[in-house]
Amino acid sequence: MATAREILAGKKNAASPKSHYKETFLDKCSKFHSFHMSYMSTLNIQNPYMRVVDPPASPVVLKNGKTLIMLGSNNYLGFSTHPAVKKEVKRTVEMYGTGSCSSRPLAGTTSLHIKLERELSNFKRTEATLLFSTGYMTMMGTISALAGENDFVLSDQLNHASIIDGIRLSRAQAKIYKHNDMESLEQNLASIDPEANKLIVTDGVFSIKGDIASLPEIKKLADKYNALVMVDDAHGTGILGEKGHGIVEHYHMEGQIDIVGSTFSKVFSTVGGAVGAKKEIIDFLRFNSRPFVFTASLPPSVIATVLASLRILKRSTHLIKKLRKNVKFLREGLLDLNFRIGINPTPIIPLFIGDDVKTLKMAAELEGEGIFINPVVPPGVSVESSLLRISVMASLSQEELEFALDKFKLVGKKLGLI
Ligand SMILES: Cc1ncc(COP(=O)(O)O)c(C=O)c1O
Known part of the structure; x- marks a missing residue:
């Protein structure tokens, strides 16, 4: 049977049943399962997907009792934990119920x-x-x-x-x-x-x-x-x-x-x-x-969340400015460290690694050092396009960003990336 790496490199086919109808639904699922397990075990790395973190989308989350700085959420302006948004949601649920x-x-x-x-x-x-x-x-x-x-x-x-x-x-x-x-x-x-x-x-x-x-x-x-x-x-x-x-x-x-x-x-x-x-x-x-x-x-609670967020956005652009300041700080810090990153007018900073194993290792090492980050590897992208997708939030503090940069430096050096 082809290894997962061979399949990803396009050298072998994942599925090669002689007849289309010889593969049962269960065969298909089992094949996927062994492919997935083989990929992870080849890399000797814990699955970085569906990690359990609580609460989601906060600047600091808990995973198995360990705190992690969140650099993987799209809660860019931090509304998920904004007091005014939470208050509006509670009020709406009292009036409208749950769904x-x-x-x-x-x-x-x-x-x-x-x-x-x-x-x-x-x-x-x-x-x-x-x-x-x-x-x-x-x-x-x-x-x-x-x-x-x-x-x-x-x-x-x-x-x-x-x-x-x-x-x-x-x-x-x-x-x-x-x-x-x-x-x-x-x-x-x-x-x-x-x-x-x-x-x-x-x-x-x-x-x-x-x-x-x-x-x-x-x-x-x-x-x-x-x-x-x-x-x-x-x-x-x-x-x-x-x-x-x-x-x-x-x-x-x-x-x-x-x-x-x-x-x-x-x-x-x-x-x-x-x-x-x-x-x-x-x-x-x-x-x-x-x-x-x-x-x-x-459900009404969702509508209340968006209405409250829109109200805050209309009143002031201070969160947008804070987000841009955070993005600039992190981006400049990563460039100073000689990482290869993409420069965009958005809070998404791609950190290009160009190798799936190193990308997964870097995400795992960063987690060990207290940073949650999303690796993007095959089949999402080609092996050479593997990257870490950093997403920045306005709710991250200067200290949290500085802590993150220290850890990028430590892990980047350890893996020979900088
Ligand atoms: C560009 C783009 N479009 C659409 C979606 C789907 O949005 P949702 O997750 O809110 O269903 C996403 C989410 O990842 C996205 O990134």
Whole structure:
């Protein structure tokens, strides 16, 4: 049997049943299990995924009684533990109870849902907004409803799975262009029948490396080839732009992007998502997007979390400024230590290692020294693209950041990375 490393290096196939039907469901699961175990045991490392940490998304978390500085959460502005947010959530649960127990079209629409849709239209500068139960469902449910068999969706090679799955479900023809490469996008656009419906979809902030889409250039090409543009602003909402309105504010492109998706699982520190667009598009989705129609609506506590966070964001930009200060400090510290990192206007700092074993070892060693960090290795990326994905929060103190830098130095030297 091929080893996991051989399979990952593309030298052998993971599954090579003689006939498609010889592999039972159980065979398939067992094969996956042995692949996974073989990978971890080859590397002689504890599985770094699904580590149990409490409470989640705090600057300091507990794992098996040991405290760890959290550099792996997307709770960028620290709203998850913000006293005003927690107070609002408690008040709302007292008034509204715990859940809606119904889908939006039936008994699951409250005045809170309508209020949040209005507030988000205002914040994201869109004509209308529709809430979804997760960010994943937002992107998947928008694309799959809007595009159909005869349409074309142009998608960046590094787009999030929610976009990829939306395209699959839509049965539209997918045209994958090279990452943020306008020449490749234009070649794809030019190859499509000018009469056909075309939707260009891109992550705003790419979730692994934290780089941002060239939205002005994408829009220019969209206008030239008569295509709509959809941006997934999951990691840009609350972060990019002077007031945190997102990637559209960052590029001063208010009113120019047709469809803007957001999630509530990053800055808004809860679960859920929303799409903003023209009224006609939102009305269409309200009746035709299956992930909107056929699932329970967001519980009141979630809506209260987002409303309270929006209120804080509107009142002051001090958390955004604190976040940028923290990112700058950590980034400069890592550069001074000679680590190879990506430079982006976002709180995601990719620390490039270029080897899966070293990446996993570094994450494990850092955990031993009191730092929680996410390794990104195959099958998420190729072996050579393995990296540590550092995400910074405004709620991290200067002392915690300094402690983290000391540990990066210690472990980086130990593994011969610096
Ligand atoms: C770019 C992007 N889009 C969509 C999602 C899905 O959002 P959620 O986790 O809120 O469902 C994520 C989450 O990882 C993301 O990074």
